[in-house]
Amino acid sequence: MNTRDIAQAAATRAAAPLLAKLGCLAAVLATVLLGVLGLVTMIATGASRAAMDGKSSSNCGIGLPDMPGLEGIPERVLGTQVDNAKIIDQVAASRGLPGKAVMIALMTGLQESNLQNLDHGDADSLGLFQQRPSQGWGTRAEIMHPPTSSGLFYGANKGRPPGLVDINGWYLMPLGQAAQKVQRSAHPELYDTRQMQAKAIADKAGIDLNRIGIAGGMTGATPGSGLPPVQCPDGPGAGGAPVRDVAAGWPAAVANPHTVADARAWAQREAAAPSQNWFRACLAFVARAHGWHYSGVETALLHWEEMPESMKHRGSRDIPPGALMYWETSSPAGHVALYMGGGMVASNDIRRPGRIDIVPAAEFDTSWRAKYLGWAPPYFPKGS
Template identity: 55%
Template sequence: MDVRDMTEAAATRAATPFLLKAGCIGTALGLIGMLGLGATTLIAGAAKKSADGKGGGAGCEISGLPEEVTSASTVPGPIRAQQIHNAKIIDNVAQERELPGKASLIALMTALQESGLQNINHGHLDSLGLFQQRPSQGWGTPAEITNPPHSAGLFFGGNPGRPPGLVDVPKWQLMDPGVAAQRVQRSAYPGLYITRRGQAEQVATQAGIDLSRAGSETGREQDPSTPEQGACTPASETPVGAPFHDDAADWPPEVKNPRSTAEAIEWAKSQPGLNEKKWWKWCLKFTAKVYGWNAAGVGSAITHYRVMPEHMKHPGSRDIPPGALMYWETGNEHGHVSVYLGDGKIISNDVLRPGYVDVIPASDVETKWGAQYVGWAPPYFPKGA
């Protein structure tokens, strides 16, 4: 890993206010001070990216101010939930590779330091993902690096033709965890990884991860012909723009909306004919409207997915029940969401005609915008109004 910006390194040890800008509307949203469990690193990177003018890309407008974090020792619930989700993915890969709990600890410490344990699509130079791995340094393609199970496998190592990972470091199990992390990442700030140990242990406890688990120092070699733990299919079988298929699913009982799924789909299909140009960058608002709400109650499309209860998320799945909400990362902090209508089609704003909604193939969001499909979830709007 190349040198990370000194400001970001310092920010991991101090609560520093950052001015966040909404990329879609170009207005300052507020000052947020955030510290703990790697959140500072994440916000610092996002603020720097916004300030540099590099946060562009298609996405949805934030309809309101984000909640202000007032405690320097508390991580907001949505971020904590995503950290726990990613921690479980990392540990699942470690267990699949028959690696001990110490391997999971080292990986969690590293990801907390590098990305705040968030699967981010930006970083220093071309660094990406949980571990801020770089395509230009041979770690893989951007799609591979931002696939958490795959990036965890890269970190753990044993991948011919890729940079050495943890199991490629001789006697890593005998090393201090921070030293072992540095041997993989090769950071200009080697002393920062060990500062994340306490935070990593907290996340592990909340995620139900056994850091004392025994295992092999070299682990089991990963079979490249089989999917990593948590992946739906091998990356080679899910190319960008691959078709989506209908599935059947009953929504969890807590999913309650003013409109039923059938009513929502019927209403959505009627909207393109109105030819109203009023939905520019309002994908989440339109999606909530489909189900009878005036607002979703959260600030952005991708945030709506991240705060979704874990049992409702279906990351990467291309088998989708009609009426489900589909989510994409779009290169900025907002993301994109659409309602799946069935037969591989969605109702979406902006993709075909900016400001209008149209029924289009779901794969168009990837092929026309270059967005990264995240997954689907039921139409759950607990803060809908």
């Protein structure tokens, strides 16, 4: 990459750091000055877009605009960005991390290095994420190796600074805030300005930013769309009463992308697949079975609590196929499973961590000593 390419690639970064460093009053004056120079159009457009989106990352109310998309980026620079984005995504996928983790990593890489594997930076900062050997991130060779530096950013690396999955509740945070928790930048407001670019590069690289995963990775403790149920491994409990099938008769408000037949068929395919994507992700599983990418709620018990009272069938074991069955565990998260009919449910983790199995409903009472709460129709008013 020559000097001109670097300068052209860096041009898209120039406006946002200027606004952040000048401060609120100076930013307003700078905008007026840029208007005189004929450059205000780009910033005004971004600010207008941010306003329409309801975004404001500044404490003084003017906010920072999203950086422009991919227009004007030299082809060689863009090619490198796409290649590095694919590596960042591959590392996340290998760890079972959700698409949100990739989005945060792309925004961070764009802000720190323009998604280029730089051999220089502030002080001893290096690589895609401008990690510093002196701060314990790794050796120069490790940081300059994109797959390794991506793994360092995602975290769960013993003896290294905390990465993304080490941040408690990162998956509930706004994107820029999660990035800042890892990077600890002097200008945390700038990460959010990279959302548009990150989405455009992800699209070009064929990355699914809606991918479901496990927020703690394959060895982590928190799922991508909920908190882990404690599954009571301290001995068997009493068996539950028999479960009987009844007709559905869902309320009119229950409308899902998948029919009940589609949901059951999808769950059966997941049970037969080698996928291990569902470790401690019960609510994500039942939402996906009914056709949603995201349930809109963080835990199984919270989903139960937010269910309209008229839809809750407390303690009932007369259940229509396709319904959701809820259990209380010793964790605030609880557990939910998909009733398949014939007394059987589809659930994650009941027999194999991360896998789906179709088992008798009574197995939750015996294997996990969980307390059955009842069933409800597959109602996802916040689903997306």
